[in-house]
Amino acid sequence: MAFTTLFVNGVRQIRARYPNGDPQQMSGVCYYVSQEGDEGCQGYATASGAISEDARLDHLFKDRQDGSGAEDLDASQDLHSHSPLQTAAAAPSPSDTMISVDKPVRPHHVTGDDHWSSFHYHTYSALDGVPGLQPVYSFWNDPYRDRPKGIKYGAEMANRTATWSNPSTGVVHMFHTQYWGNWMFQLDSVNTKKHELYFKYGGWQEARGGNAGENHYYVENIAEELDSPGEWFLDTDTSTLYFYPNATQCADLQHAEVVAPQHSSLVQLRGSGSSRPVRNIHFAGLTFTETRTTFLDYYELPSGGDWSIHRNAAFFIQDASDCTVTNCTFDAVGGNAIFLSEYVRNCTVSHNEITLTGDSAVVAVGRAGMMDGMQPSYPARNLISNNHIHDFGMYGKQVSCYFQALACGNMFVDNVCYNGPRAGINFNDGFGGDTLLRGNLIFNMVRETDDHGMFNSWDRQPYITPAQCTDGPPSIVPAPNHITQNFIINGYAGRWSIDHDDGSAYYNNSGNFMVFGGVKAYLGHNKMTGPGNVIVYPGIPARSAGKRACQCDDNGEFADQYYIGNQCFTPDGVFYTLYKCDPQTLAQHVFQTRNNRHYSPQANFRVQCGKKTFPFAEWQAAGQDFNSSVSDLPSPEQIVTIGMSVLQQV
Template identity: 35%
Template sequence: MRAVVFLAALTVCAVSTPVYSTNDENWTLKDEQDLRDGYGPDPDGVPLDFRCAWRKLALDYARQLRPDSVPNVHDALLLGSMCNVSLSEADKSVVPVFPPREWPAKWFERDDGVTQYVDAMNGDDSHSGTTPDSPKKTIHAALAATRQAGPGSKIVLRKGTFHLSTPLELTPADSTLIISNYPGEEVWVSGAHPLNNLQWKSHDVTKGMNVYVADVADAEGIAFTGLRVNGRRVTRARRPNSDPERDFFPKGWFDTSTATKWLPAHEYGPAREVQLGPVRNITGMFEMYGVGIGGPCSQFSPPVSYWCQKSPPGGGGFQYYVPSGVTFNGKEVFSEAYGPVHGAWKNVTGAVAHVWRKSHWSSWMFAVDAYSPLRDTLHWTWGGFQGSRGGPGSDWFIENVFQELDAPGEWFFNRDTSQLFYFHNASSGTAPPADLQVEATNLQVLINITGTQANPVKNVTISGIGFRDAAYTYLSPHGVPSGGDWGLERLGALFFQGTENCVVNSSILHRMDGNGIMLSGYNQHTVLSNNNFSWTGSTAMAAWGITDEISDEGKHGNDGTDGNFPRYTMILNNVVRETGIWEKQSSGWFQAKSAQSVLRGNIIYNLARAAVNINDGFGGGNDITENLIFNTCRESSDHGPINSWDRQPFLTTVNGGTAGVIPLVNEIHNNFLVSNYGGTKGGVDNDDGSILYANHDNFEIYGWGQKNGIGCGDHRSYNNVHLYLSTGYRGHTNFFGHEKYADQIYNETWLFGTGTADYIQLGSGCQDSATFRPPDCHDNTIYDATANQPIVACGKQKMTVSEWQDKTGLDKGTTVS
C-alpha cells in the first residue's frame, strides 16, 4: 500500500464544491458535531465530495484487510446516511466464519497428546471426553485430563455457552495446549453468572414506571457489577440517564458547570523522590529517570509514578492529585433537565462517581463514601487512579443509586436483600417475560496463562472462541506504567504473564467491562491475529513490562535489561471497535515497557480516545503499518489516532544487544489514518519526549501534518500524503539538543483545507541563534484550499513560505500551489 495510490483515488475531488449543509435532508452534521463542542466526523468547511470520497476509499481498504468487517465499517463511516452509498450484495453475503477452518483441520490431524471434547449442554464430567459422543461438561475437567496426558493435547469446545465460575488457570504444565471450537460451531466462554428462574414481581408500575423486582437465590459470592439482558449490556441506575453503548459524551454527563467546588485531595504525606541520571542526552529534555514513591501515589499499585515527583517535566506537569469529593449545584443536578426529579439521594452505599479529568485526558471512577444532602456534597477516598496525571475534575455522573432507577433498561441490585430491580422496557404493568436471559458479570479474568521467565508457558493456542461479559476492573488497583499519561490495571479477560509463542487467533472478545487481553511482564513472540473486539469497557489489547521500581530505594526502576517485558508481539488483522465504554483513557492497542511490537493490517475505530498508545520509548523497534484507523477521540481531546510519549529513559539491550538508553527507530508507515472527532493532532501525535520515529508513506485525512511535543527529536516524516489538514508541522526549536537528532520533513504532500494553514509552527527561540534549530525540511509539495496563505510561524514571527526560504535558506525544493 502506498500513500500515492490513495491520493490518485481521490483526484475526483474538487475543492470548489459546496460544503455539506446542515439543511441537507439526508444528513444533519450538526447533530454529530454538537456531541462534543463542535467535534464531528469531519471538520467544518470540507466539501461533500471529499467527505464521501475518503469514506469510500476507507471501505475499499477495509474490504481488502477484513472482508467480514465491511458491514460494521460501512455503518461507522456513515456512508449510507451521509453519502447514500449502500452495501453491495457481495458485501452483505460475507458472513464471518467463527473459526478459520484451516487451523482446526490441521490440529485434528495431530496424534500426540489427547483430545478432550467439551459440551456445556450435553456433556458430563464423568465422561471420558475423548470422543464427540462422550464429551465432558466443563472446560476445567477437560484441562485436568489434558494436563495428565501431557504435551500436544487439545480441548475442543462444542456449540454453546460455557459460564465459568472460576478462571481457567494455565501453567507451564499446559504448554503446547490448543483450545478451539469444534469446526463451524459457535462457542462462547462467559464470565457472567446466569440468573435462572427469576420470579418477577411489580415494584413500581405507576406514572410511566415499569420496575419489577426478583429475589436472587444464588447471589452470594457473585460480583454483580454489571448486568446483561438477552446478551446486551444494560445500565446500572444512574443520573443523568444514558445508555453506555448507544450514547457518548456529552449525553449522560453533568456539565462541568454543575460542580461548584472540587474538594481538596486527601493527605498522604510527601513522596520519596528518585532521580537517576542524566542517562540520556538527545534533546536537552527528559534526560533523567525520575519518580515519586508513596505520598500522593499511595493508592497506585505499586505506589510509584513519574507524576508523583514535585515538579515532573512535561507539558503542564505538576505533582499528581485528585479531588476527594465534589460540591454540586443541587437545583441544577436534580432539575428536570436531567430527567425525572427525585431530590436529594437517600442512600449512596455502593455508588460510584465517574469524573472526567479537566481537558478530557482521562476519566476517573471513585467509590462514594458519603453524601451530605444539606451541602450537596459527595465524598470519596478510593479511586482516581485510572489516569496518571491527576488534576481538577470536569464533567461527571453518578451510578448505582437506587433512587435513580427511572429509565427503561436500568437496574439495581440490593446486596442486603439479594433483590434485583429492573426497569423492563415495555408499557407500565408489563412484566419481564419468563424467557428473559439475565446474567450478572462476575469474573474479571476468564483465562489466566501464567508462568515465569525462567519457566514459561509455551506454545498455547486459543482459536475460534468467543469470550464475553468479564466484570469491570475500573475500581481494581491501577499502576502507572511509565512516563506517559496512563494509569492502568494489570488485568485482562485473557491474561498472559511468563509466556512464549502463545497465540490468540480468530476469536471474539465482546462486551468485556475491563481490558480484553493483557500481556504482563515476560511475553515473547505472542501472536494476536484475526480477532474481533467490540464494546470493551477499557482497552482491547495491552502490553506492560515490569521493572523493579521499589526495592533498593527505587534505583533500578529504569533497568529493563533483565528482559521481563513483552517483546516481538504480533498484532495482526484484528478489528477493534466501540472501545472505552467505561474507562475513557483506553485504546485498541497500548504498550509500556515493551519493545519490537508489530501492528499490521488492523481496523480500529469508534473509540473514546486514541487507537494506539505507546507510553514510552523503552527499547523501541515498533512497526505500525497497513492499519485503517478512524473515528478516534470521540469523547476526548488533545490526541491523534496514534499517540506516543517518551519522558523516561529506560535501559535495555534491545538496540545492539548491549545495555543502553537509545531505542531502536520506531516506524509508522503505510497506514490509512483519519484525524476526525477530537483526534485533531494529526495521524501521528509524537508527544513529549518521543524520539527516533520514522513516519512515512502514510495516507492521512484531517488534523495536523506532524506534531512533536516538547523534548522530541529525530523524527523523519517523509512520503506522506496529508489531505485537508489544519496545521502542518508543529514543534519546538529550542529542544532539539544534538544536531544529528533534528527533525526531518521531506517529500511530503500537504493539502490545507481547514484551520490556519500554518505550514510550520515553531515555539519561541527563532531570534536566538544559540537555540534556533528548525526542522530539516525540503522538497515538500503544498496545496492550499483555504482563504489563508500557508505561512511559517516562529514564535510571534510570521512569514510566507517563500519569505522563510529567502530569509533562512531552508526548505529547498518546497513549492506552494
Template identity: 35%
Template sequence: MEELDYPGEFFFDKRTEKLYLFHNGTGAPPTDSIVVPQVQVLVNITGTQWKPVKGVQMKGLRFSAAAPTYMMPYGVPSGGDWALDRYSAIFMQGTQETLIHGCTFERLDGNAVMVSGYNRDTTIQQSDFAYLGGNAVAVWGYTNETGSDPGRPGVVLANAPQAGVDGTDGEHPLRTTVQNCSAREIGLFEKQSSFFFQAKAAESRILSNVFFNGPRAGINFNDGFGGGDEIAWNLIFSTCRESGDHGPFNSWDRQPFLTTVRTGEPSMIMQWRWIHHNFMVDNFSPQEAIDNDDGSCYYKTHDNFFVYGWQAMKTDFGGHDNHHYDNIYAYVDHALGVDPTLPGHEQYFFANYVVMQGEMVGTCLPQKQMYGNRYFTPSGKLQEGCQGFGGQVSKTPSDAEILTQAKMKLGTLLDISLVV
C-alpha cells in the first residue's frame, strides 16, 4: 500500500477485498465503472500446418482491455536485437486465409495481433491500433532452435538445435498483408515494439498504412529470413521517441537462414526486399529513415520521400547488396555511410535528390555504383573527397521546391499526408 504514490498505480488489498487506485486524470475518477483487464488472449485461432484453421474472418470488431503480457515468458525471435513474448489479443498459429477487416484495437496492455508459426495469406486491413502495451502486429515463425517450445506443447522438435537456421519445414508465416491501417501510441509498456515486427517470416506486404508515436522503429525486420517483402505507400513519422537508434524502418541480418523463398529450392540467399513510394519523417533521434543495420542485404529502396536524418543511406557490419535510387532526401547531414563489400555484392546510390545540411557526401563509391545524383548544400558546394561526387551540386532549394519534387514522386499520398 505504501508504494501507491503515482498516478495510474493501483493496489488490491486481498484481506479487505478493496481495490485502491491512484487516479491519473484531473477531477474525480469515473463512478460508473473501472476496467480491470483479466484475460491476455481474447481470440485464439490455433491449428497446425497439417490441419490448419481456414478462412476465419473478423470484421468490424472492437478489441480492448486485454491484460498485460510483459511478465510472460520471452523468446529471442532471431538474430536481431529483440526479445518478445508470444502472446497477443488475437493469436494465430496454424491458419490459412485469416482476414481481420475494419477492426479497432485500443487500450490493450500487450500486443494486438500475433501471427505465430505456420500461417499463410493472413490479411489485416482497414483497422486502427491505439494505446497498446506492445506491438500492433508481430509476425514470428519457428526454426526448431530448441528441443521443445511452449508455443507447440507436446511436439518433439526434430534436429534441434542443429535445425536453428533451417526454415524449410514451413513453420513460419508467408504472405502476410497489412494494408490501409493506422497505428499510434504503441509500446506504452514494452519499448522493443513497432507497428509491424517480423522475424522468421517472408513475403510480407506492408501497404498504405499510417504510423506515428512509438518508442522505436515503425517497422522492424529482425533478420533476413527468406525475403520477398514489400513496404510501400506508407506514412511513418514520430518514431524512436524513447530510443537513440535507427529511424522509421530498421533491419538486421546477423544470422543466415535456409529457405526456399528465392527460387523454390533451398538456399541461404534471400529474395530481394522492396521499399518504395513511402513518406517517412525521421524527426526523433534522427539517424536515417532506412536503417539497414548489421549485415542487412538485398534491399532495393527507391522512389521514397525521406525527411531528416543524419545520413541518407546507411549499411554496416557486413551489409551488402543494398540499392538506393530515385529517392528524395530532405535535410540530411550527408549522403552515404556504408562499408566496403566483396566483389559482386556492391552497394548502389544513384539518381537521388539529396538536400544536405553540410558539404560532405560521406562514403565514396566507384562511379559505376554512384552516379546521376543531385546534391544540394547551403553554399552550393561540396568539400573535396569523392571525385566527381557522383552527380551535380546546387544551392539548397526552397521548401516549396522540395515539396514539388515530392508530390511528383508520391502524388496523392503526399497531398493527403500534408492535410493530416
C-alpha cells in the first residue's frame, strides 16, 4: 500500500530528500530581506538552467530505444497527461472554441495598456463535463506549456545522482522563476553525464507558468537520500518502510504510534446544488490531522488570477447552508484545511486553530460558465472569524490563510494570520464583490516568495453576477469590497500591506493600522485608500522589500481612485510612489489626494513625478493634498498610540 506522508507519535516526518531540510521549519530560499538570525537559506539546491521539451523527449527516446523501458514514448510522456485539464491544455480538440471579449468596459476602465485590454476564454466541446474546463482557460493562455520540462543541476548534486538506483520515485519541489509560487514534478529520469533531471508530469500547482532560471529546489522520495534523523522512504516494490529515527524516537520506537495516511479528506458535506443543500450540520471541538499530501493531485484554474487550486480539503463543504465548524483543530493536514465549494451560504468557520497545512487554511471557490456568474454556484454570506492560523504552506507556496475565487459577500473578521510563504489573504478575481475583511491581525507573510503583499487581489476579467452579490439584476459591476480596521505588519519579501494588482477595482481601504507597508494600485479603478488609515515606515529596506511608499500608484489614469484622510509616517519624506506621472496633466494621471497628515524628519516632503520633484507647496498648488499637512515625526510611543486608537474602534 503506497502513501506519501508518515507520522510518528503525532509528528509529521520527512520523506528522504536532498538537500536535507524540514518543511515544517519553513526553510525556504535565502530571503530577499535579511531577517534576524539569518532565517531560511537551508534545504534547497540551485538549478543552473531549464530543459526544453525536445531535449527531454530526445533523452527519453534514447533511453528506451532498446526496448527495456517500462513505457512507450507516446502521449503518456507528455507533461500534461496526469489530469484531464493538463491533457486538454496539451492537445486541444479540433472543435475547440475561443471567445474573445475585446476591450471590455466598466465605468472608468483603464484601457491604455494593451496587456490588459482583452480577455480570452477557451472551452473544449470534445471534453464537456470535465471539471475545470468551464472557467477561464487561463489569463496567461497556457501556463502548463510555459514551465520547466526538466532542470540542469549543479556540481553539488553530481555525486548524489550517481548513486540513485531508481530516480523515477523522486519528486522535485521547485520555486517559480520569479518566486511567485512553486511547482512539484514527478521525476522521470536523470542524465548523470549532462547533469540533468527530466520531469514526467506536474507543474500545475500555480496558474502563471514560467520557465526555470536559477531556481531553488529539492528532491524528495529518493532511497539513497535516507541519511538524516526523521527521514523515511517507502519501497513500494518490496512493501518495505525504511525510517531513520531521531534519538528520542529510538528510545521507545517499539511502542511508537506510526500513522501512514490514506485519505486527503476526513469530512465531506455535499448537497445537490442550490436546490438541495446540506443544512444545519455542526462540528465543534474536534481535531483533524494526519492526512496525505495532495500536491500531485488534480489542480484547476478557478479564474484569471495567478493561482490554481486543489478542490478538496481535510474538511470539504459543497452545496450547504447554515453549517458550522467551530473550536476545532486542524494540525498537519496534507493539503487545504477547510474548503467552501460552490453553493455555500450562511456557514460559519470560527474559533479554530489551523497550523502546518500542506496548502491553504480556508478556501472559498465557486464555479462560473466563462463570464456568466449568475448561477448560484458560489460561496456567499459566510463568516470566517476568530481563527488562529499560522505556519501553513508546508508544501504549496502559493497559498494563504484565506483564499477566494468566484466568491463574494463573505466575511473574514477578527482572525490572527501569520507565518506563511505568500499573501495572508488572496482574492483571485473581482467576482461579485461585497467581501468584508475587518479586525484581522496579519504578519510574517511573503516569507518564501517575492513581489506580493500581506493582502493581494487581481481583477483581470469581468464577470456577470447578481448585483450586490446575491440579489439584484445582472451586472458586471461588483459591489465594493471593504478592508477595514486590520492590523497589518508587512515584512520579509512583502512590498505592500495591501497589494491591489492587475486591474483590481471597487475596494475601500479604511481605518487600518499598517506597519512597514503601504497600499499599491496597479491599473483598475474605483479604489479608495482612506479615511483613517495609519501607515508607519512603509517600504524601509530593513523590514520589507521594494522601497514602496504610503500609496503606490501605477495606473497612468485617475479612474476614480483616492488617497484621503490618512496619516503616514516616513523616514525620508517620500509619501507617494508614482510610476506613470506627467506633471503637466497631474490630475488626470494619479490618485486624487486630500485631507492627509504627513509625518517625516524635519517635515520633509517630496513627490517625484516624471522628471519633476514637487515640494509640498508646489504639490498643493498643482491640485493635490488639499487641506493636508506635513509635520515632524512624533515619538515611537506617540505613533503606537495613534495606531492603537484605530484598532480600538473595532
